[in-house]
Amino acid sequence: MSNSNELTRWEKIVGLVFAGIIMAVLITFIFSPPQEVNNLTAVIISFFIAAAAGYSGYLFSGKIEGVLPFSKAVIKASGASATFLIVFILTLNFLQDYKQPTDFDRDDVEPLSPTPEVSLSFGDSYFLKAGGSAQALELKESAVENFSRYLAGKGDNFDGLYLAQEEFERYLGDYRSASADSEISGEQITPNPNDPEARIYLNNVLTEIKAQNAERQVLKLVVAVPIAVDPDFSAEVLRGIAQAQYELLQSPEILKGALLEVGIADDKDDAEVAKELARKVANPESSIIATVGHYSTNLTKEVLDIYNTNKKILISPTATGIELSRDDISYFFRTATSDAVAAKQLAEHIQTYGIDIGNISVAYVYGDSYGESLSKSFFGNKRPASQCDLGKRGYNAQNDCVDPAVQNDANAFLLIPSSNDIVDEAIDIITAIGEEIKLLGGDSLYQPEIGQTAIIAEQASASRLTIAIPWHRKGCNSLNDNDNFEQLACDLWAGNNISWRSATAYDAVQVVTKAISDEYDESELESITPDASKLADRMRDPEFNAVGATGTISFLGTGDRKDTEEIGVLVQFKVVEESGEESRVSSPETVEKYDFVQI
Known part of the structure; x- marks a missing residue:
């Protein structure tokens, strides 16, 4: 039992x-x-x-x-x-x-992740080191050093200030008493007029001189760009900022006699650096009237709440993600269109070929805010023919992207690289795809790399690569009297060396200065630092508008730019006719010239 x-x-x-x-x-x-x-x-x-x-x-x-x-x-x-x-x-x-x-x-010990260092300069240090000879860079270094000594001396070292002016002007080719070549250490120096950082610092030097001579108030603005990781894109943004600041120096009545100094911050495309910068420039004691940035949607969304909580203005010229459209944020604006506008334009264009949205493949970096935003806006409730991850470890364009697209009978491919370091992955798809498959692209694909080799340029042209961007240049030989922004750009930047990023950055400054001009009179601006709350309220006013490079700018309650016929264009990569003007993206391996052309 x-x-x-x-x-x-x-x-x-x-x-x-x-x-x-x-x-x-x-x-x-x-x-x-x-x-x-x-x-x-x-x-x-x-x-x-x-x-x-x-x-x-x-x-x-x-x-x-x-x-x-x-x-x-x-x-x-x-x-x-x-x-x-x-x-x-x-x-x-x-x-x-x-x-x-x-x-x-x-x-009792130091934290494993110390507070990231924020690199912010009004002219006492510099970031851009490419684009000129070693001798030219030596001249830029000397100019920065002299201006730095002036700034450190709280305005006492006027000899250093004027010497910095002369050296920046020589470096940029602005020095009127010099020939096309300047001299330093007995050697000839070829100027580097396309350096926007040096132009901003020269503007700051001239601002200090004018402020001393006329006792004008100096307002301060910061622009945040990822110079360490995307120096070319950053330079495009800085050209727009520099040009707007230059115009304020030439026409002080725009800001009712007040002057504007610009600080450059390198956010390194790093969320922690961007947050630390936000805490620095957006704290209640800061004299910064506004920050222009950040470049990407990812970084911008990380700092929105910091600026909003501290009631400081953040205005982005390049972040287009739809998740930035928030009714609960009062101090964020953007001069670029949102991805919803770009997606609509691309969808309408591809349907002219008789291609259904469901027969289109897509490539982006999984988890990237910008890629997911544009993809979601483009496809809506429809499923793509196939999709692939540009950020996948061991990525192979043919196996991961092209073959699945062909197997699923895709008629078009939407490419959305997240940043400059992912563009090569998207270009690999361009070279591997057949010309029978049409190519579409997000604004991040708008760059010269597309035309640097014959095979890429020819394939992009054959597949009719079409990109949606906020604005497109006409070219220095095709301007009319109303193209003020481009006319000055052709003079300042030794040719039309600008892009849509330059135009929307320029517009960001126009918006801030117009709000200041609307809210304050000349006597107030002699002593009062503009209040960000008043400026933000003015910018959100339905009656507010500013005129910029891309047209008339006004905002919705979310801070998004109002959609008008002036903003948002499609450009297609194709062979361009000889016009007496060198194409910015001509291939060195072919006699044909290629460029993005507005359609």
């Missing part, structure tokens, strides 16, 4: 399973302890440990049959439930507070 207290076969099996789980957890925590345990992991581990304890309670409770006036089943169920609940609560509390034990107090 068997003993009623002996374990059944299934009870033994369950006991072994739970014992194995407990052993696995103990071995993990002894030999490879995690730094901490997230909530989901804590719940799972607590459940299994509590289940094992509850099972033990179930078995033990069966031993006391007859002691309590209940049936064996009730006693076992009660013991198991009570044990499970108690152990689950205790284990969960322990794991949620768990951190890897150490033999020292972490508060």
Whole structure:
């Protein structure tokens, strides 16, 4: 006769399973302890440990049959439930507070992730080092050093100020008493007029001189760009800022006699750096009237709440993601159109070829805000023919993107590289795709790399690569009297060396200065620093408008730019006719010239 207290076969099996789980957890925590345990992991581990304890309670409770006036089943169920609940609560509390034990107090040591260093300069340091000779760079360094000494001396070193002016002008080719070549250390120097950083610093030098001579108030604006990772894109943005500042110097009545100095910040396309910059320039004690930036949607969304909480204006010329459209944010604006506008234009264009949206493939970096924004806006509720991740480890354009598109009978391909370092992956698709598949692109694909080699240029042209951008240049030989922005750009930048990023950055300054001019009179601007709350309210006013390079600018309640016929164009990459003007993207390997042409 068997003993009623002996374990059944299934009870033994369950006991072994739970014992194995407990052993696995103990071995993990002894030999490879995690730094901490997230909530989901804590719940799972607590459940299994509590289940094992509850099972033990179930078995033990069966031993006391007859002691309590209940049936064996009730006693076992009660013991198991009570044990499970108690152990689950205790284990969960322990794991949620768990951190890897150490033999020292972490508060007594330096943090593993120190506060990132923010590089912000009004002319006392510089970032752009390309585009000129070594001798020219030496001249720029000297100019920066002299201006830095003036700034450090709180305005006492006027000799350094005027010397910095002369050296910046020589570097840029503005020095009127010099020939086309300037001299330093006995050597001829070829000017570098396309350096927007030097132009901004020269503008700051001239602003200091005018402020001293006329006792005018100097207002300060910061532009944040990812110079360390995208120097070319950053330079395009800085050209627009520099040109707007230059115009204010030439026509001080625009800002009712007040002057504007610009600081350049390198956010390194890093969220932590961008946040630290925001905390620095957007704190209540800061004299910065507005920040122009950031370049990407990813970075911009990370700092929105910092600017909004501190009631400081952030205006982006390039971030287009739809997730930035928020009714709860009062201090964010953008002069570029949102991805919803670009998606609509691209969809309408591709349908002229008789191609349905569902027959289009897409490539972007999974998890990237900009890529997901444009893709979602373009496809809506439809599924793409195929999709691939440009940021995938071991990425191969043919295997990961082109072959699936062909297998799913795609008639077109939408390319959305997230940043400059991902553009090569998108270009690989251009070279691998057949010309029967049409190509579409987000604004990040608008860059000279498309035409730097014959095979890329020819394939992009054959596939009719079409990109949606906020604005497109006409070219120095095709301007009329109303093209003021481009006319000055052709003079300042040794040819039409600008892009849509330059135009929308220029517009960002126009918006800020117009709001100041609307809200303050000349006597107030002699001593009062404009209040960001008043400026933001003015910019959100339905009656507000500013005239910029891209047309008339006004805003919705979300800070998005109002959609007008003036803003948003399609450009197509194609062979251009000879016009007496060198194409910016002509291929050195072919006699044909290619460029983006507005359609």
